[in-house]
Amino acid sequence: MQKFEIFTGIVCPLDRSNVDTDAIIPKQFLKSIKRSGFGPNLFDEWRYLDQGEPGMDNSKRPVNPDFVLNDSRYIGAQILLTRKNFGCGSSREHAPWALEDYGFRVILAPSYADIFFNNCFKNGLLPIVLEEKIIDDLFRLASDDQALGMTVDLHKQALVIGDERILFEVDPFRKHCLINGLDDIGLTLQKIDAIKAYEKQRKSEAPWLFHGK
Amino acid sequence: MSAKTLYDKLWESHLVQTDKDGTALIYIDRHLVHEVTSPQAFEGLRLAERKPWRVDANLATPDHNVPTTERAGGVKAIEDPISRTQVETLDANCIEFGITEFEMLDTRQGIVHVVGPEQGATLPGMTVVCGDSHTSTHGAMGALAFGIGTSEVEHVLATQCLIQKKSKAMQVRVEGKTGPGVTAKDIVLAIIGEIGTAGGTGYAIEFAGSAIEDLSIEGRLTLCNMAIEAGARAGFVAVDDKTIDYVRGRPYAPDSDQWERAVASWRTLHSDEGAEFHRVVTLDAAAIKPQVTWGTSPEMVVGIDDSVPNPADEPDSVKAEGMGRALDYMGLEAGTPMSDIALDKVFIGSCTNSRIEDLRAAAQIANGRQVAANIKLALVVPGSGLVKAQAEEEGLDRIFTDAGFEWREPGCSMCLAMNADRLSPGERCASTSNRNFEGRQGQGGRTHLVSPAMAAAAAVSGHFVDVASLINR
Numbered sequence: 001m002q003k004f005e006i007f008t009g010i011v012c013p014l015d016r017s018n019v020d021t022d023a024i025i026p027k028q029f030l031k032s033i034k035r036s037g038f039g040p041n042l043f044d045e046w047r048y049l050d051q052g053e054p055g056m057d058n059s060k061r062p063v064n065p066d067f068v069l070n071d072s073r074y075i076g077a078q079i080l081l082t083r084k085n086f087g088c089g090s091s092r093e094h095a096p097w098a099l100e101d102y103g104f105r106v107i108l109a110p111s112y113a114d115i116f117f118n119n120c121f122k123n124g125l126l127p128i129v130l131e132e133k134i135i136d137d138l139f140r141l142a143s144d145d146q147a148l149g150m151t152v153d154l155h156k157q158a159l160v161i162g163d164e165r166i167l168f169e170v171d172p173f174r175k176h177c178l179i180n181g182l183d184d185i186g187l188t189l190q191k192i193d194a195i196k197a198y199e200k201q202r203k204s205e206a207p208w209l210f211h212g213k
Numbered sequence: 214m215s216a217k218t219l220y221d222k223l224w225e226s227h228l229v230q231t232d233k234d235g236t237a238l239i240y241i242d243r244h245l246v247h248e249v250t251s252p253q254a255f256e257g258l259r260l261a262e263r264k265p266w267r268v269d270a271n272l273a274t275p276d277h278n279v280p281t282t283e284r285a286g287g288v289k290a291i292e293d294p295i296s297r298t299q300v301e302t303l304d305a306n307c308i309e310f311g312i313t314e315f316e317m318l319d320t321r322q323g324i325v326h327v328v329g330p331e332q333g334a335t336l337p338g339m340t341v342v343c344g345d346s347h348t349s350t351h352g353a354m355g356a357l358a359f360g361i362g363t364s365e366v367e368h369v370l371a372t373q374c375l376i377q378k379k380s381k382a383m384q385v386r387v388e389g390k391t392g393p394g395v396t397a398k399d400i401v402l403a404i405i406g407e408i409g410t411a412g413g414t415g416y417a418i419e420f421a422g423s424a425i426e427d428l429s430i431e432g433r434l435t436l437c438n439m440a441i442e443a444g445a446r447a448g449f450v451a452v453d454d455k456t457i458d459y460v461r462g463r464p465y466a467p468d469s470d471q472w473e474r475a476v477a478s479w480r481t482l483h484s485d486e487g488a489e490f491h492r493v494v495t496l497d498a499a500a501i502k503p504q505v506t507w508g509t510s511p512e513m514v515v516g517i518d519d520s521v522p523n524p525a526d527e528p529d530s531v532k533a534e535g536m537g538r539a540l541d542y543m544g545l546e547a548g549t550p551m552s553d554i555a556l557d558k559v560f561i562g563s564c565t566n567s568r569i570e571d572l573r574a575a576a577q578i579a580n581g582r583q584v585a586a587n588i589k590l591a592l593v594v595p596g597s598g599l600v601k602a603q604a605e606e607e608g609l610d611r612i613f614t615d616a617g618f619e620w621r622e623p624g625c626s627m628c629l630a631m632n633a634d635r636l637s638p639g640e641r642c643a644s645t646s647n648r649n650f651e652g653r654q655g656q657g658g659r660t661h662l663v664s665p666a667m668a669a670a671a672a673v674s675g676h677f678v679d680v681a682s683l684i685n686r
Contacts, residue, residue: 054295085444184364206475
């Protein structure tokens with residue numbers, strides 16, 4: 001996983017609550033057996049006017065001018081601002097893959113669905129929880145004629161807009177993994193002895209759990 | 214020793230290690246695998262030259278992409294080349310890594326969340342995971358079961374463990390007797406209507422109360438299946454006699470020499486008297502009507518005797534806007550009685566409602582009736598090959614086909630429309646699945662979630678109707 005470094009990017013405001021992972025990446029694109037290439041189909045049904053299918057040349061498709069991702073102010077945005085319960089529904093990791101592939105690095109919302117939230121960290125994507133009132137303020141700023149730029153400093157857990165700083169919370173373990181680009185599996189495999197000891201104990205207590213057929 | 218919740222017991226019995234900040238490594242007993250969320254995980258193993266930690270903990274079956282029509286041609290005959298590749302990739306990965314797979318033409322093939330309990334591969338007291346959010350289903354067995362992403366699928370394959378933080382514990386109590394025609398599906402939709410689709414976020418939900426105890430295991434599977442639609446990764450029910458009777462004799466159940474010991478251990482799988490929850494919600498079973506969703510989120514739900522709500526009556530402006538957008542998408546007017554809503558298609562199936570009791574309930578309504586003329590397609594898709602065989606033995610297939618329903622092969626089908634079964638833009642469907650999201654059953658498709666009996670009632674009436682009026686005929 002890539003290390004998460006300090007960066008400055010544009011904020012794209014997606015003013016909807018309960019955005020589900022079916023909307024983030026529709027099912028027809030889940031048939032891929034790869035991890036990459038989902039970006040052009042991020043929010044496919046909202047972003048384009050025609051029906052998207054895998055293998056289409058997305059650059060030739062009619063875009064929905066009313067969808068915020070197609071607004072010229074937000075081209076190249078790396079920070080997605082949205083409403084509560086973002087990423088609900090299906091567990092598909094294709095959702096963070098699509099967001100990351102498109103270029104998003106950070107999401108700002110009042111709340112997230114659990115599985116999606118968890119999946120983000122595995123892919124170098126930082127979902128930040130902010131109070132509803134701050135989110136409201138950011139929506140006002142981000143909807144201005146001039147796009148809103150913001151610096152995200154994970155070390156200091158701060159969002160910087162001009163002279164203003166908004167501090168945010170992040171789980172220390174996840175922060176550590178993001179900053180160092182650590183792979184969870186590698187970390188867990190350092191605990192082989194503990195896993196084996198657990199298995200041994202469990203096998204004597206509940207041997208029926210260790211029966212393959 | 215202080216009183217423990219069922220969640221505490223399930224969690225503590227799987228703890229391998231806890232770090233100072235509360236990050237825990239928990240052991241996974243059962244990993245179910247399907248074709249959509251696993252290819253990248255197997256690829257990850259290969260790239261890192263890793264092997265599965267414990268091959269026998271895994272069980273695989275293709276479900277999302279498989280056709281529900283003629284299968285005699287096997288995997289090679291799957292029309293959509295990308296779907297075919299995904300199913301072939303699962304087959305190849307299971308062979309390469311030595312994982313048991315119920316392949317497409319195996320009678321035991323089906324939707325993972327139907328197959329697991331049916332095989333006894335999901336047992337009380339287990340931790341069960343799968344790269345699918347509806348893994349919460351297996352909590353009905355008194356297990357800690359939850360959906361994971363593909364990175365975690367790879368993590369479980371490689372280490373048999375997951376890095377987790379303990380959730381908060383919620384208890385949802387449903388007390389009293391349900392009215393006629395009210396099923397587990399109606400109970401869980403009513404719960405979601407009450408607490409909202411984010412109401413369970415950050416929680417593990419234990420379902421309890423007399424109405425839950427009255428449910429069969431299949432009803433509890435339906436209930437726990439939709440815990441995720443309330444935002445909770447895991448939902449579960451305490452073990453009782455029904456749970457133990459259900460497991461007895463299934464292929465993966467403990468052998469006879471271990472059975473008594475296993476049962477003794479399962480008997481402890483309940484919350485202790487006086488155990489404390491972070492939140493308790495109580496519903497009156499008698500007040501629950503057969504439920505129908507009207508919008509594009511499972512929380513947008515009302516009773517069949519109700520009308521489409523008006524966004525103007527909603528004080529929260531963000532919520533009102535969402536309601537307005539949902540009504541636009543659904544092509545509905547506020548104030549329309551739910552029973553006036555006419556339908557184009559009916560889908561009976563999915564990991565929520567495709568088990569034998571679901572099919573029996575639908576067949577009871579379909580029996581001797583005809584699918585209404587305005588219904589273009591009424592589909593019945595059993596949850597597994599074994600459910601299908603059982604239904605055919607009982608003659609349910611004939612009841613359905615005589616009434617004008619199509620009887621299909623097992624799979625996820627039109628719940629998420631990854632195969633050929635889907636809605637066309639603007640089409641309206643009564644569906645026994647779990648998500649009424651925009652585009653879920655096909656771009657522009659309009660989904661109303663209901664129970665199997667309500668779906669069958671809608672199919673023979675052409676519009677929604679209180680199933681109780683057809684039962685009491």
